[in-house]
Amino acid sequence: VKCRKCGEPAAVNMRQHRFALCGEHFLEWFIAQTERVIEKYRMFARQDRLLVAVSGGKDSLALWDVLLRLGYEVEGLYIDLGIDDEAYSKQSRKHVEQFAAAAGDAPYRVLDVKATYGKSVPELALEKRGRKVCSLCGLVKRHVMNRLAYEGEYVAVATGHNLDDEAAVLFQNTLHWQTGYLARQAPVLPSTVPRLARKVKPFFRFYERDTAAYAVLRGIDYIYEECPYSKGATTIFYKELLNQLETRSRGAKQQFYLSFLQAREEQGLFGEETQELELSECQNCGQPTTASGLCAFCRLWEDR
């Protein structure tokens, strides 16, 4: 297989797009493609201040790298969840630090959950028996990202979600026909109330394989380990099923997700569910919440 641009041996074969590229042209294409997506979906503008959530993994470090290369005003945010310290969270943080240093001291901030709120995510999970670690972790991360975006007056929070991530969530929501979730899953989540951060996913059209290829070809030293709590996670199982589909019919993952977006937009699908949720301000932190009184995050720390 040869590079479509220069005819040299290809490094990355993107069957879903029916073309292959050499390393150099792939890196070029990947960056241009990200910029096109940012513009097409009006994610943010050149002068907007952005926060990019970085975990130390391939997707988020690749996204940070691309945004820096495109010259956006971007700052990293590493949330230290306190998971399996030496083996996972501290390791992840090192990868973030190394990346920032290698990128010429790219600015970033760290929020340590335990230092800030008193307990790490696993400690919190231990206390809240019956609640799943991954669900607590998601709640904590959403709160932190939203708070820092508001306090720091960032225009948007960018995350490294790729097409496999989005397709797996879509799959999950579809298997249960959760129409409320289906109405709201999107590459751009607008800020509908003042303290709700805009969220954007500039990589949502890339296959996971291709974000990994970008990180590898760019020489980004990311953490290979998955979060120890993700073992046996349903979304990983769904990703495997979707990969079986992809193997049988190339482009299937992409078609599943993009035809969903298209049907929803063109045919008003799930339109009956899209009226804005009623949000009020949390009495403790002031963040928007569907609850009355305290938001789900503040309730975590209150009822001890």
Added chain:
Amino acid sequence: VKCRKCGEPAAVNMRQHRFALCGEHFLEWFIAQTERVIEKYRMFARQDRLLVAVSGGKDSLALWDVLLRLGYEVEGLYIDLGIDDEAYSKQSRKHVEQFAAAAGDAPYRVLDVKATYGKSVPELALEKRGRKVCSLCGLVKRHVMNRLAYEGEYVAVATGHNLDDEAAVLFQNTLHWQTGYLARQAPVLPSTVPRLARKVKPFFRFYERDTAAYAVLRGIDYIYEECPYSKGATTIFYKELLNQLETRSRGAKQQFYLSFLQAREEQGLFGEETQELELSECQNCGQPTTASGLCAFCRLWEDR
């Protein structure tokens, strides 16, 4: 595992329902359950004349058996497609004949596609290169069922589709977000114009495993061979994926299909697609068609 009714060793364990039954009580339950579905979905009434499409396989013979036992006015219809004669179509027909004889000469009719229209389905496919056998076969069967239902003044055509069949089709339509198909897939397809037969699927809530158990426990001698053209079919692949889901999470297949029906009914999902298709009469056979002039079936035989 013991029978929920009598405590004897169970013959069929229905994990999706979280109970098991011995052979005798399973047969009883299966029949009662079918009757409940027929009534709940208002499929047809006791005095209605029905045509049941029988292929010689487990689902359709089981359905015929149950409808006879429930005392419905039902006649079988075997469509001889002329597939791999001795090995498949003639064999299937023998199973239908044997069943009818064993059921005390239950009435049925046979339509031989080649004798009636001049070519078997595989011969037709050979002529129409580029068109898939399964798609042609579906077209022929729909036409024949509809014509005979109309000519014989039957109130409805019943088919043996089970939950696995329906979930696989739903899966296919969802993967491509084919909203028109999603709007119309249902256990009851009403007769919206005079020459369009009402179609009903009384087994749509049974897992394939359970219709097979019914046929085996009842001693119905059905054809084990699958249609030779079904090898590698996409729907079989989808069924396998759904079975992986089911293995991981019991009841997943059922939930996928039933939550779809529920979301569509309660939330008007795909409602924007449900306006009736404009149907006109085929200029040759008079059957309803979305085409102007000849219907897709008549076009098959015209342009030779």
